[in-house]
Amino acid sequence: MSGFTLSAVFVLTLLKLLLENIPQSMHRAGDSLLELNSTDGVANGVTTVVVYFRGFDTLGEIAVLFIASLGIGLMLSQNKRCTIKAQSNFMLHTAAKLLFPIITLYGIYVMVYGHLSPGGGFQGGVIIASGVLLLLVSHRDFEVPHSFIVALETFAGVCYVLIGLIGLFTLDVFLGNFLPHDISQMGLLMSGGIIPIIYIIVGIKVGSEMSMIAQNLIKRGDDV
């Protein structure tokens, strides 16, 4: 009982501290970034922060995702695909085939328009991986071709670093925006220089890694 009282006192104290210190008018660090944002010709402020101002951080982030995917592949790759005895039902089978192209198209849309509307590479990649997961659940023979995924991941990772290095050599900044990014082009699909290209690359990488994680987690040994 005393432990319960102690934790209740702790929780209430923390809550009191948090509620007393709610900022009414906070100095927003994003304001200066939003002003800088318009110089790059990208409409979406979040995209500019994620891909351009924190571009190196995003490179590390997809490296973390790659390492997680690598670890899961190392641990679970020896297992066979789980053998579901029953064929999946007709509705699921047909609906998965019908829905997969639509889901993929929507994911690609979210990826390509990441600099103009809410969305972007991470979201679009996860949407594509959810379509792959639907196929994996419904078709018991379906497998993501491994060499294709390896090729996509390698392509995306190499392109990200290459674009960063080209920026380093031309503008002396890693991931510098060396393509034309005129402010008058803001709102068009071809605007923002390298930022939409990098977000599409991030989308390809996230989509392939998530598909591989889903496939490895769905595989099981025979004894489980």
Add this chain to the structure above:
Amino acid sequence: MFEYLNDSTTIKYIVTIGSMALFFVGLFGLLSQKHFIKIFISIATMETALFLFFIGNMFNKNFTAPIISEGFTDIAKMNDPIPHALILTAIVIGMAVLALGVSMSIEYYKLTGNTDIDKMNEMRH
């Protein structure tokens, strides 16, 4: 009847109290459960509470989304893009950690047939 809910301070109070409650639900699960998968679910719940806390406290209902488009060009009237970007990073990292942990527990269960953390004593001798 519910006009007070439109007040910005009330929204922040609700977000703070609610995310604290969710966080401590996750902490309770983390400390009291013995099953691997339940522990990972608790960690994911705590992460979600933190995301809600960040996003909800920086939300201002009078401001627009940080996307410059026709009719929405006033930068001072936009929400802050920094918490969105930070939480986007945090969600991806949390997902990676969760997937790796779940696959590790699958492999451990296959090797030992054990899901209880109190019985994990393979390294003891």
